[in-house]
């Protein structure tokens with residue numbers, strides 16, 4: 011088939027192939043190739059750069075364009091798609107009979123600019139990881155302005171997009187800039203360490219082993235056991251992009267990362283270390299992400315610098331009680347070499363840089379990470395956890411790259427110092443939720459209905475940012491769509507929904523409302539007992555005997571709550587795991603509620619653990635709740651040294667939900683109402699006690715300062731438990747005694763779910779507070795969830811929280827009516843000019859508003875003009891911060907002229923905005939006329955002597971201004987010295 015015809019016939023498939031991952035990566039890589047091959051010209055390329063257009067719209071535009079390029083152009087396009095897509099995706103497109111492809115046409119490119127274009131695809135790869143250095147070189151050589159650097163480095167761009175922006179700018183600068191970039195990349199390549207140098211020639215036996223390992227990794231990773239119970243879904247069909255970020259470092263930046271960045275060069279903190287940590291909350295998708303990496307490696311689509319990949323699960327390593335050498339660990343737990351074991355192991359020892367180990371779920375390892383016991387010889391036998399710790403530290407098999415996943419709580423400073431880099435996994439973005447539901451629900455009408463019901467219930471939408479919950483919600487679409495008003499609000503509701511889903515799926519009996527739990531009570535208690543024991547002893551894999559002991563029957567096993575353990579080392583007997591560990595926590599909580607066997611200290615003990623985080627004390631205390639009637643149980647108790655606090659906390663959260671007034675009635679069908687009510691009172695008391703303890707720890711403020719509480723993650727957990735109870739009186743009671751002016755919840759892993767709970771509780775505060783949520787993952791959905799408590803907030807700090815203009819639109823529509831609300835800080839989000847209209851509206855209509863800080867966003871002169879409209883009509887604003895935007899001279903003129911008549915403005919920052927002398931001139935007028943201004947920040951604004959002199963003149967007429975900051979402008983040191991003498995208030 012001719013390529014042009016293929017493009018027409020398979021248009022839908024091409025679109026799907028380029029866009030279904032939800033990321034622009036495939037599309038952009040194809041465009042790179044088309045530019046390099048001359049299929050697209052610069053104008054074509056510009057027409058594809060339409061801001062705000064959806065991925066699919068861009069892909070359609072590209073297909074239209076390519077079609078007009080004739081058969082050759084289409085042929086190159088098809089080949090480019092083939093090159094860019096992972097193998098599994100390629101299968102859905104039929105390329106047979108297509109014209110040629112991507113061999114280079116041996117053009118003799120003399121000019122550097124031409125080379126830059128022809129080598130674009132490889133340059134995009136090579137530039138990642140050295141963008142900052144290239145930009146610095148371009149600035150130093152006068153080729154780039156600081157504004158252009160800022161544009162390239164915008165945090166909304168992924169590293170590959172930053173590389174493309176850089177190349178785009180360079181291409182408009184001519185030969186010298188292009189030559190500089192090429193030189194830079196060449197030098198970098200030449201100085202690269204061994205990793206990318208020619209790979210050694212492996213022997214036949216090695217190649218056979220590599221093949222065996224690859225197919226075993228592929229077999230283990232190609233399916234995802236999902237909530238269909240017995241159904242398995244191909245990972246490639248359902249994997250949806252997750253949000254990856256780098257942790258903060260100083261005034262850090264949240265950056266969108268792709269899968270390739272997990273092992274790529276961005277975000278390295280310690281070049282000498284070998285371990286990459288991927289950390290994320292329960293159900294955020296760590297195991298699935300690792301599984302995807304395994305699959306991509308096995309498919310030859312990623313991580314091809316590594317010739318062998320050994321995947322480990324810490325959950326399964328817990329069952330290894332022998333002492334092993336590293337060699338035994340690799341070969342017995344991953345893949346057995348049929349021959350020449352020694353030779354293969356020697357290859358691994360000789361080429362550590364070509365080997366990758368992955369360890370999933372370090373938090374599930376029964377022993378906490380210790381940096382003490384060193385092993386150095388790969389032949390030395392030791393308990394598995396010691397081998398693991400020594401591999402992570404690098405004292406064993408230095409140079410082998412390791413990827414480890416863990417919940418954040420389990421990562422202490424001892425481990426952190428051995429990290430090459432850390433990547434935070436933040437679950438699904440709103441876009442991914444959409445994508446996931448569409449992939450999971452093949453029927454597009456059902457998918458649309460599920461998505462509509464999520465939009466109508468934003469608390470549930472917030473929960474769906476956690477992939478595990480998104481998966482359950484999508485799985486239970488019938489229950490969800492049929493529940494009308496009573497649609498789930500809490501995480502307990504969602505797990506009850508899946509419980510009901512599975513029970514009803516396996517039952518033929520017609521049920522009475524609420525009767526389904528009663529009908530299945532026996533199964534619930536058996537499964538609950540197994541889950542409870544497991545949670546208390548960090549046990550997540552169960553043998554037939556374990557099941558038998560708790561009375562779990564064959565029928566219970568078939569109920570879909572379990573998956574069969576994929577372990578290769580557990581011999582022939584069957585082993586089971588709950589579908590997900592959170593499901594185990596849920597059954598454990600059900601058991602505590604429904605069983606009559608517990609002594610009354612179980613609930614208080616479970617809640618007390620918040621004070622014992624990161625110690626094994628919590629588990630010891632909790633283990634005491636286990637009935638230790640027989641020997642085996644005692645052994646179980648002894649060998650578990652550290653039950654995971656996070657899982658105990660999740661269990662306690664479910665317990666709060668199940669014992670809430672509205673869900674209690676479900677339990678009344680199954681056990682004595684007196685007992686349930688008693689347990690419920692216990693939970694309420696524990697929550698109240700826990701909160702009081704936090705409040706008592708608040709230090710008295712230093713004189714003149716506000717009383718401030720710096721909340722810890724334990725506080726957020728208590729708030730979430732209170733939310734699960736869905737009783738205003740409990741929330742009111744718990745929070746009414748909090749008397750602070752400022753509530754600080756920075757770096758507390760606050761996402762939309764936590765925002766829902768926070769708002770539910772904080773709205774009952776008696777006195778207005780400042781709410782500081784900097785450096786979390788609030789996002790637009792989280793902002794919407796916070797609205798109910800905005801009445802009681804006088805200031806809101808949301809620096810670094812992935813907020814876009816849409817979140818701001820909803821926020822402002824609400825806070826405009828809140829009398830107390832006076833300050834907002836939104837430094838380092840994804841805001842553009844579109845949000846400034848809303849702020850302008852706020853400024854016009856809220857004459858007690860004091861402070862607006864929008865630093866490090868993407869606001870241009872256009873946005874500044876909108877803001878200026880609002881500023882003209884505002885009489886109260888004291889602080890305005892636009893640091894690190896791009897308002898330029900025009901924007902500065904608009905802002906300065908709007909503020910000239912202000913008699914409230916005290917502080918103005920336009921740092922790093924390319925204000926220039928024209929802007930400085932307008933700001934000089936502001937200095938002359940504004941009677942209240944005290945501080946003006948104009949650092950890094952390309953202002954020269956002319957601009958500063960204008961300001962000096964203006965300052966002569968103004969005694970209010972205390973300082974004007976002018977560091978890093980275009981002044982020589984001589985000029986700086988001179989001007990300092992003339993005007994002491996200038997700071998250089």
Ligand SMILES: Nc1ncnc2c1ncn2[C@@H]1O[C@H](COP(=O)(O)OP(=O)(O)OP(=O)(O)O)[C@@H](O)[C@H]1O
Nearest residue numbers: 248249250291292293294295296297298477478481
């Ligand atoms: N990227 C993804 N695409 C599609 N589904 C996903 C993705 N990530 C997770 N899921 C779904 O969510 C479930 C839970 O994810 P996963 O087990 O990977 O989380 P986790 O972070 O490892 O949890 P835990 O810390 O509790 O072990 C998966 O079984 C899968 O159904």
